[in-house]
Amino acid sequence: MKSKNEWRQDGEYVALVSDLLEQPAVQKLANYTQHHHSNRLQHSIAVSYDSYRLAKRLNLDYQATARAGLLHDLFYYDWRTTKFDLGTHAFIHPRVALRNAEKITSLSNKEKDIILKHMFGATVAVPRYWESLIVSLVDDYEAEQEFFGPVRARLRKRRERVKATRIS
Numbered sequence: 001m002k003s004k005n006e007w008r009q010d011g012e013y014v015a016l017v018s019d020l021l022e023q024p025a026v027q028k029l030a031n032y033t034q035h036h037h038s039n040r041l042q043h044s045i046a047v048s049y050d051s052y053r054l055a056k057r058l059n060l061d062y063q064a065t066a067r068a069g070l071l072h073d074l075f076y077y078d079w080r081t082t083k084f085d086l087g088t089h090a091f092i093h094p095r096v097a098l099r100n101a102e103k104i105t106s107l108s109n110k111e112k113d114i115i116l117k118h119m120f121g122a123t124v125a126v127p128r129y130w131e132s133l134i135v136s137l138v139d140d141y142e143a144e145q146e147f148f149g150p151v152r153a154r155l156r157k158r159r160e161r162v163k164a165t166r167i168s
């Protein structure tokens with residue numbers, strides 16, 4: 001996503017996920033830090049929206065991608081402080097997210113697979129659908145952006161300041 005709020009301008013996307021976004025269970029994700037510089041709701045929307053656009057471009061099931069992408073991290077603990085090791089967290093949280101998601105909407109088999117397999121690479125569960133693979137790849141990409149994006153921006157600014165002082 002080019003900006004945090006880009007998805008709001010996309011009426012078709014908003015119509016697909018608005019019933020989920022209204023749910024307190026989804027809004028609650030804003031209370032959890034995800035990758036140091038983002039909260040879990042921002043992260044979930046970014047994964048959902050970018051996956052949706054990719055799925056649309058590839059003529060895949062973008063509806064399922066948008067909805068399950070939004071719910072892929074529907075869990076409520078801080079993964080950095082909970083006592084799980086990283087491997088356990090990677091295995092557990094997709095299952096917790098699926099259970100929570102089923103409480104607020106009905107899910108197709110594809111949507112369930114998208115949520116369950118989004119840690120493909122860290123866990124051995126192989127995605128059964130292209131849409132699941134897309135969400136898992138976009139999830140990795142967003143995590144990297146959310147973690148390093150602000151650091152990169154700070155470095156860029158610092159470099160510009162150094163350059164400016166050299167010139168003057």
Ligand SMILES: [Fe+2]
Nearest residue numbers: 072073093118
């Ligand atoms: Fe996750």
Ligand SMILES: [Fe+2]
Nearest residue numbers: 047072073139
């Ligand atoms: Fe995620």
